[in-house]
Amino acid sequence: MKLLAFFLAIFLSCFPLWISAQGFKLPSEQKLQKIKFELVNNLMLIPIEINGSDLTFVLDSGVSKPILFNLAEQDSVQINNVSEVTILGLGGGEPIKALSSTGNAFKLGKAKNYNQDMYVVLDKGINFSTSLGVPVHGIMGYDLFRDFIVEINYSAKNIKLHNPNLYEDKPDKKAQILPLTVESRKSYVKATVLSEDSADIPVKLLVDTGSSDALWLFHQPEKGLEIPHKNYEDYLGRGLSGDIFGKRSKVNGIRIGDFELKDAKAAFPYRESIGFLQNYGDRSGSLGGEILRRFNMVFDYSRGTLKLKKNGNFKAPFQYNLAGIELQHNGLRYIAERIANSNGIVQQKKGSFGNVQILLENKTRLSLVPEIVVSSIRSGSPAAEAGLKEGDVILAVNGKRIHKYKIQEILKMLNEKEGKRIRVLIERYNRDLLFTFVLKKVF
Missing domain, CATH: 2.40.70.10 (Acid Proteases)
Known part of the structure; x- marks a missing residue:
């Protein structure tokens, strides 16, 4: 089973197009900066401030310079000293146009770099938020690994950026x-x-x-x-x-x-x-x-x-996409639910797609929730043989309305275990259809 429908292959490599004096630093007396991360489909999402804007980046040790994308989900981000460049990365397409930017202020807690270079990709197609189910604005890696001794604790979901001058390695017989x-x-x-x-x-x-x-x-x-x-x-x-x-x-x-x-x-x-x-x-x-x-x-x-x-994940089984379905967010949709009591207010949660609720006449709640669609289906998979198609809107899995769940949780429902019978309610051309299939081993 693969917990992310649209595999986030952020093997985003690019050629360094400049060299400038820069670097992250902690206050001289501070030994380390601890940063909590959110683990989504094996990816570490870290909070970072860039030129005063709070963003979320993937910690990516495979990328040489920070890359900022998905600007549509941020009201405004200041970008300093820009010029046009061409970036070539993985994928079968052509190089893409981007901006190189210098002299930017990056902050992770008290770890700061006031002269950080980065790339800025303006192509709206480069957007991994739809497949992860949470806003992601970019990736960065090498600059942090270069300037700190980086300790990653997947169990506790935190990263420690150690000051190299003050770091003391603790012997561990199990390491x-x-x-x-x-x-x-x-x-x-x-x-x-x-x-x-x-x-x-x-x-x-x-x-x-x-x-x-x-x-x-x-x-x-x-x-x-x-x-x-x-x-x-x-x-x-x-x-x-x-x-x-x-x-x-x-x-x-x-x-x-x-x-x-x-x-x-x-x-x-x-x-x-x-x-x-x-x-x-x-x-x-x-x-x-x-x-x-x-x-x-x-x-x-x-x-x-x-x-x-x-750590405790060592013996966990490898996850495969048994159903053969890839999912992603595709905008927002309204749902109506009957409720017992309300007072006609509007509520909104931050940090996710949608989640706006309008309570009407003490009877009905209209909620603006993410629309989750089938982005692709593997040929010959159980989902394909059952008749599911790309573009189908997922409404429920095994009787559970999916708007209450994160996209990774939905994928887990769809790929629970071999032999499991899966029922998927979808909307296609304004009609609700129910499909059933049994999960099979991929090998």
Whole structure:
């Protein structure tokens, strides 16, 4: 099962187009800054202030410079010193136009950088909020990992930005320290893939907290990295330059240091979807959030180390999209509900899509809620065979009206377990239709 319908492939890589003196700093006497994050589909969403505006970014260790997008959900954001540039990222499309901006004030608590560079993407199509179900305004990574020793606790859902000059590493017998290589503003670790014939294949993997997937591998027969026989074609996500497609499968295992995960979910992106990489060099793929969340970790770019310790997620099963449905928000819709008492007021909650309620005549509540639609369906999947179509508006799953749930919770309902019978009520061309299907293994 995949908890995010529209896989958020934020492997958004771009070429650094400038070099300027900048850096995050804490007050000289402060040892660390602790930041709480929201974990949505294996992605860490952190609060950040940019030029006085409060925004939400994905902490993405796979991106070299902050990228600001989805400006439509923010009343105003000041952007300093702009010029037009071209950015090329993952996806089968062409490079996109963007703005480069310098001299911006970034704040995460008391961690501040008053001279931060960033990219600004104005294309409205680059918007991951609709698939995550919460507003997301951008991504950032390298600048924080460069300037701090970054401790990520997936269990407690917090990040600690340690002042490198005051950091004291605490010995932990249950943790392991691995070499970490930083190249072109990105970090890599060495691991071992266990293939179908149980052969050990050494690989070098990008450590990418901005990917919600588990493991991406490049098809490299010369290294022994073949696509397993049991696989299916799938939409893997969207990059800056378009959609990403490939084969989804699993490998016998992945070994990182002394830690081994068996039957690890893996995807093999088509080369044309990641063509901007040109030459893979000695890189064999990427480690994403579905694997990384199984550890608490400490990144130390300055010393070239990554400290890993298993957490309570380590033995959790890998999640597959058993139903074959991809979902996303598609604007807002009204629903009417009978209620016992009201006083004719209007209520609104912040921080989500819609959630406006109008109470009428002590009888009816009109609520403006997100409209959740089927964005795509995997060919041959249970949902496709049952007759569901792209564009269908989801109203209820197994008798539960979905407007009360987050999009990730709805996806969990749709992909609960093999053999589960799923009933989906949808609206299509102003008609309510009920579809039923049984979840099947994908392999």
